[in-house]
Amino acid sequence: MALKITLKPKERMIIGGAVVTNGDSKCELLIENKVTLLREKDILSEEEANSPCRRIYFTIQLMYIDHDNLAAHHQMYWQLVRDVIKAAPSTTGLIDAMNEHIVGNRYYQALKLAEKLMEFEQEVIRSV
Known part of the structure; x- marks a missing residue:
């Protein structure tokens, strides 16, 4: 069963190690196999890792x-x-x-x- 992800305009995520940035409108993606992914809200930058x-x-x-x-x-x-x-x-x-x-x-x-x-x-x- 595929994983359906809806991205907001300009939202970024990491899919299989690649940084993907959505365009100017909402986008739906179907991920049909097992792959690592992180939504922008779950990504912590090295600079933010300050504790x-x-x-x-x-x-x-x-x-x-x-x-x-x-x-x-x-x-x-x-x-x-x-x-x-x-x-x-x-x-x-x-x-x-x-x-x-x-x-x-x-x-x-x-x-x-x-x-x-x-x-x-x-x-x-x-x-x-």
Whole structure:
């Protein structure tokens, strides 16, 4: 079954490692096979990865879209999560769940958990 995606005018997304930008009008795409894709709202730029949990998200994003450098991304990920757990042990449960997805090569699911990790980080920052 195909995945139907509707893009807003000028909306960008990554499909199979390629950045695709929609034109001036709404567009519908049917993705008929399994491929990595990220909508613009889920893409975090390197400049925006300016906190420990945001760097984790960015690294998982790279794992998901850049398979050619997977070993380097994994190495960075494991170092980042060690640092975060050391600084905030209360993140261990969420990071353990993310780790299961990482080990199982389910990077999109890990990204969704990394969003929750970033939300947790923001809550902690606001409460300080």
